[in-house]
Amino acid sequence: xxxxxxxxxxxxxxxxxxxxxxxxxxxxxxKDNIINxxxxxxxxxxxxxxxxxxxxWNYNYEHITISFNKEDMQRLDLLDEQKKYLVLKDIxxxxxxxxxxxYDLDNEIIAYAEVHQPKIKFExxxxxxxxxxxxxxxxxxxxxxxVRTSFYNNSYISDTIDKYLSLKYNLTIVxxxxxxxxxxxxxKSDFIKYREKLKEDLKYIDSKxxxxxxxLQNNIVYKHVKTKNNSYFKIINKNMKNINIxxxxxxxxxxxxxxxxxxxxxxxxxxxxxxxxxxxxxxRSDLIYKRKxxxxxxxxxxxxxxxxxxxxxxxENLISYQQKLFLEHYDYLVDDDLKGYFIDIKKDIDITDxxxxxxxxxxxxxxxxNINIVDLGEKIISNTNSNLEEQASLMINIAIAKNxxxxxxxxxxxxxxxxxxxxxxxxxxxxxxxxxKKNIQIQRPISQGQELKKQxxxxxxxxxxxxxxxxxxxxxNLDAKIVLDFAAIKYKLKIEHYELVTDNKINxxxxxxxxxxxxxxxxxEINLSSKxxxxxxxxxxxxxxxxxxxxxxxxxxxxxxxxxxxxxxINSTLKKLxxxxxxxxxxx
Numbered sequence: 001x002x003x004x005x006x007x008x009x010x011x012x013x014x015x016x017x018x019x020x021x022x023x024x025x026x027x028x029x030x031k032d033n034i035i036n037x038x039x040x041x042x043x044x045x046x047x048x049x050x051x052x053x054x055x056x057w058n059y060n061y062e063h064i065t066i067s068f069n070k071e072d073m074q075r076l077d078l079l080d081e082q083k084k085y086l087v088l089k090d091i092x093x094x095x096x097x098x099x100x101x102x103y104d105l106d107n108e109i110i111a112y113a114e115v116h117q118p119k120i121k122f123e124x125x126x127x128x129x130x131x132x133x134x135x136x137x138x139x140x141x142x143x144x145x146x147v148r149t150s151f152y153n154n155s156y157i158s159d160t161i162d163k164y165l166s167l168k169y170n171l172t173i174v175x176x177x178x179x180x181x182x183x184x185x186x187x188k189s190d191f192i193k194y195r196e197k198l199k200e201d202l203k204y205i206d207s208k209x210x211x212x213x214x215x216l217q218n219n220i221v222y223k224h225v226k227t228k229n230n231s232y233f234k235i236i237n238k239n240m241k242n243i244n245i246x247x248x249x250x251x252x253x254x255x256x257x258x259x260x261x262x263x264x265x266x267x268x269x270x271x272x273x274x275x276x277x278x279x280x281x282x283x284r285s286d287l288i289y290k291r292k293x294x295x296x297x298x299x300x301x302x303x304x305x306x307x308x309x310x311x312x313x314x315x316e317n318l319i320s321y322q323q324k325l326f327l328e329h330y331d332y333l334v335d336d337d338l339k340g341y342f343i344d345i346k347k348d349i350d351i352t353d354x355x356x357x358x359x360x361x362x363x364x365x366x367x368x369x370n371i372n373i374v375d376l377g378e379k380i381i382s383n384t385n386s387n388l389e390e391q392a393s394l395m396i397n398i399a400i401a402k403n404x405x406x407x408x409x410x411x412x413x414x415x416x417x418x419x420x421x422x423x424x425x426x427x428x429x430x431x432x433x434x435x436x437k438k439n440i441q442i443q444r445p446i447s448q449g450q451e452l453k454k455q456x457x458x459x460x461x462x463x464x465x466x467x468x469x470x471x472x473x474x475x476x477n478l479d480a481k482i483v484l485d486f487a488a489i490k491y492k493l494k495i496e497h498y499e500l501v502t503d504n505k506i507n508x509x510x511x512x513x514x515x516x517x518x519x520x521x522x523x524x525e526i527n528l529s530s531k532x533x534x535x536x537x538x539x540x541x542x543x544x545x546x547x548x549x550x551x552x553x554x555x556x557x558x559x560x561x562x563x564x565x566x567x568x569x570i571n572s573t574l575k576k577l578x579x580x581x582x583x584x585x586x587x588x
Contacts, residue, residue: 001066001067001068001069001072001091001162001165001166001171001172002066002067002162003064003065003066003067003095003158003161003162004064004065004067005062005063005064005099005158006062006063006065007058007059007061007062007063008059008060008061008062008063009052009057009058009059009060010048010052010060012044012048012061012063012133012135013041013044013045013048013135014045016028016041016112016114016133016135017041017045019031019032023124024123024124026120026123030119030120031116031118031119031120031123031128032116032117032118032119032120032527033116033117033118033119033527033528033529034114034115034116034117035085035088035114035115035117036113036114037088037089037092037093037113037114037115037132038089038092038093038096038111038112038113038134039110039111039112039113040112040433041112041114042433043110043112043430043433043434044061044110044111044112044135044137046426046429046430046433047060047061047110047137047139047141047430048060048061048137049426050139050426050427050430051137051138051139053426054423054426055139055146057138057146059138060137060138060139061135061136061137061138062099062135062136062138062149063133063134063135064095064099064132064133064134064135064136065131065132065133065134066091066092066095066131066132066134067129067131068129068130068131068171068172069129069172070129070510071171071172072171072172073129073130074510074511074512075170075171076088076130076171077511077513078512078513087169088115088132090169091132091165091169092113092115092132092134093113094161094165095113095134095161095165096109096111096113096134096136098150098161098277098281099136099149099150100136100147100149100150101150101280101281101284101285101288102148102281102284102285102286102287102288102289103140103147103288104142104300104303104304106434107141107142107300107303107434108140108141108142108147108300109136109137109140109141109147110136110137110139110141110430110434111134111135111136111137112134112135113132113133113134113135114132114133115130115131115132115133116130116131116132116133117130117527118130118527119491119526119527119528120491120492121491121492121493121494121526122492122493122494123492136149139427139430140296141427141430141431141434142296142299142300142431143292143293143295143296143299144427145293145296148288148291150284157204157276157277157280160273160276160277160280161277163268163273164270164273164274164277167269167270167273168270191241194243195243195249198235198243198245198249199249199250201214202214202245202250202253204280204283205253211233211245211253215233215235220235221235221236221237222234222235222236223236225244230246232244232245232246232253233245233253299335302335319333319337320337320338320339322337322338322339322341322342322343323336323337323338325343325345326338326343326401329343329345329362330398330401330402331401332397332400332401334394334397334401335397336393336394336397338364340366340368340369341364341365341366341371342363342364342365342366343362343363343364343365344362344363344365345361345362345363346360346361346362346363347360360377361374361375361376361377362374362375362398363375364394364398369386369387369390370384370386370387371384371386371387371390371391371394372384373391373394373395373398375398375402380395380398380399382395382413385414385417388416388417388420389420389424392417392420392421392424393424395421396421396424396425396428400428406425406428406429407425407429409421409425471519471534474518474519474537474538474541475504475517475518475519475537476504477504477541478504478518478537478540478541479504480500480504480505480506480517480518480521481500482540483506483518483521483522483537483540484498484500484506484521486536486540487521487522487525487526491526493525493526497509497510498525501515503515503517504517504518505517505521506518506521506525508525518537519533519534519537520533522536522537
């Protein structure tokens, strides 16, 4: 296996949903069987939209592709469906954790992963093999800052995680080399900014090989300076001063030697690789923690504390007095501790009933910050124009406490206020999605094994004994050659890789799996779902596309079928078949 990382601004979520590419004529459902491994694609898409609208970052997310070669797939396919799913899920999860070390995975990170099992086997003269797509948003869902993923230019660590995962799951160890495609360009117009960027980028590089790899992948012109007492690198810049990679900010690289790290890495065992990663994760966690604001640290601490505590009394002791007032009135615990605020609940006394008080207004005041927010029942207003970010946050929290629909609020005020409110609402909706992601129904199957089991149960419950007998008849009597020819035309299958064997079954000559009946062949080899495989077999069986005289498939008719008839047409035909099979004629 091998992983590749690219950084992008937009487009990943839409690509994963639609499958659209300029060099492909197929949709996602036509090309691949999709299995969810981690997270929720809708949340990743919301984060992508949010950062494009409200952030001015060069890149809004990173896209990781994990590829498997034929040897990998043969090993993985020997596992049962559930075991294979768990292996792929673990690979994706470990890669996400690797890239986001130092952050709270459940609360700060927005990530998604899915595996693509190709139905179309060849496209643009290239064979398509199973692969994993991972998207990691750079949006920190807790504090709206930018997530700093694992240093992409550190080829040593990148190679280490690939080799570790390959050894752990007995996969092919691809030749170690530079695999990233970051397309970074030096900022030549600003020397100080460029030097700061180099300082950060080179923080974890500690060998000659790593440094040269960084120079090459970033198109940096360099010179290796060798003297009697020193050995260091110099960056050659045409439009600004040259930079010596030694001394201040680069002390760890002041006198680097050739450590031959790639050769050494190849010799290490699983435990040694794990130890390397653990040391790296510890360094990164310390670095990321130092960069976090006190507000973020306290919020995470509060979240984790609440998750551990089960007693309502213990939880109540953690909140401030003003939070308690807010909770008592709105029955909602606001995240902010409301330090420095005074909550004033004004009531009107009903003269017809001296014991009945009606709440007229609720004021949230902070004199030091010049904030005065008023809840008037049907609307929430602010009487000042200062600290808009904090005011917007509190007003949104009040709206949530009142069970207002954030997606349908009427917002009035100056443009700056409107923009801030809309920005925070978008972020809040993403946060809520992450908190509730375990309860969000993912349309794509959780695992292939579970999906097949679900389809099997549904089919058993809905299908009569007569239809079960019909399915058995199709398995036994639908000529396997017809199905093989059909797959070769429809899914660009290399027919020479397969052979027909006894019992009307098809054998893959390139793996050690048992020969399969026509339906299992479409499921296992083409990655069709159970329903798709059965529908196509029914269609082929009843469409009478075999010449009665020479018993051979009429390839011309098949060509016409796939040129002119979509899946909807096939489903319509199947409906007619189920109603009147004996009188069917195929009209092209």
